[in-house]
């Protein structure tokens with residue numbers, strides 16, 4: 001089921017440039033790129049929710065940090081991808097470290113609330129950045145150069161760039177999940193007391209996972225800024241974090257490629273339904289409910 | 304003989320309810336020290352304070368002579384203190400072998416290697432298989448933990464503890480919920496492991512206690528009322544009155 005959905009999502013993303021060309025509609029490509037970027041964001045969140053079992057409602061902060069890192073570096077003439085992208089990733093990790101350290105003192109709903117609180121803090125900081133458009137935000141001057149070339153200004157090239165990073169993120173998440181580290185992380189999701197009794201520092205393991213997810217989330221934010229050419233506090237809205245959670249849950253939580261498929265599905269469904277009618281949002285709600293129920297039914301006999 | 308694990312003056316209350324009252328107790332190298340007491344006497348709470356999941360209000364815990372009173376559980380585990388839980392704690396979704404491999408991993412070099420595949424890693428699974436064989440579970444290695452019978456689960460927990468190569472193991476009612484035959488198998492198993500490490504054995508099954516223990520401590524309402532060789536404790540009038548007597 002997850003595999004089928006992931007294969008379908010991969011096919012859609014790969015076909016986006018072709019579809020745009022055949023239909024003579026560049027918007028189809030932009031939509032595909034957006035879906036791929038959200039897929040990467042969902043993969044990063046899945047690492048925390050699915051593997052670590054920590055439901056975070058603050059993941060939009062990392063998107064925002066990655067996006068604002070690019071905006072700010074661009075203002076200083078440092079938007080070169082080979083500089084701004086690693087810096088964005090590092091900024092995500094640097095935000096994740098202390099906030100994760102605090103949030104991981106708690107569990108369950110409290111963890112959700114604390115991550116939400118940190119997310120809101122980041123949101124208000126972004127809103128207060130008067131030099132960067134305050135609550136209106138600001139457009140990027142240009143697509144960031146890649147090794148001095150304007151390659152990423154080319155929509156198809158940028159789309160493939162995003163797909164490459166998405167594939168790398170999924171591969172890395174799968175590798176990490178199956179590793180010694182991942183086994184400890186996932187075992188602690190089931191019984192942290194047991195894992196600690198074996199001699200593992202559960203909080204530290206979770207913090208490493210949280211920081212990795214934050215770094216990857218900031219990568220997605222950098223890409224999202226390039227995709228839309230615009231950076232604003234709306235990226236850090238808690239509703240974006242909620243949407244990311246829905247994508248992960250829709251995709252089945254357990255696997256990174258599932259989260260990616262969930263993201264692609266949600267972005268496309270949202271687009272199709274809101275284009276179709278004013279009642280699109282209601283239909284989307286019904287669709288999500290249906291998908292959640294379906295997941296429950298699919299999962300029930302397995303345990 | 305030297306003490307591996309010692310508690311001195313441990314005191315703990317949950318809200319207004321005292322569960323550990325000035326308890327001092329030592330586990331010597333290689334011995335099986337049984338801790339008995341009626342339901343709710345505070346045995347699991349004491350185990351929790353020794354293992355580090357509970358913090359005492361007062362008193363000290365030492366492991367190999369070093370104070371560990373405020374050390375978290377994982378650091379005590381790394382110093383050689385293993386435990387089993389009163390309610391089986393195994394990782395579902397992992398096989399019996401993988402559950403033990405996780406314990407082996409805790410002691411292996413690079414226990415958190417981020418890109419080293421855990422499943423099928425011979426460096427983890429070979430020692431794990433040896434520990435499974437030691438508890439008689441070798442043929443069940445591939446079975447998922449959640450399909451194991453109750454007795455098998457308890458044996459698997461002991462295999463996990465074994466794999467940690469501990470200096471001392473805290474066993475919280477390893478026979479709980481077992482039939483007589485299953486229980487005897489575990490008693491035989493623990494007897495066979497005697498001397499490899501020290502054990503603090505919490506158990507209600509008196510037959511098991513008197514078959515295994517070198518010394519017995521009796522906890523009643525959070526207070527230690529007797530410690531000594533099994534025969535002396537059995538004959539102790541205070542123990543008979545408070546505990547053994549009531550069981551007949």
Ligand SMILES: Nc1ncnc2c1ncn2[C@@H]1O[C@H](COP(=O)(O)OP(=O)(O)OP(=O)(O)O)[C@@H](O)[C@H]1O
Pocket residue numbers: 317320322340341342343344345346347348349389
């Ligand atoms: N976390 C807790 N909060 C409050 N009270 C607790 C807590 N844990 C245990 N207690 C209470 O402390 C007392 C001692 O419990 P404990 O589990 O240590 O007893 P025990 O000797 O292990 O009993 P049993 O033989 O039934 O396992 C009981 O009255 C119990 O209800």
Ligand SMILES: [Mg+2]
Pocket residue numbers: 346347348389475
């Ligand atoms: Mg108990």
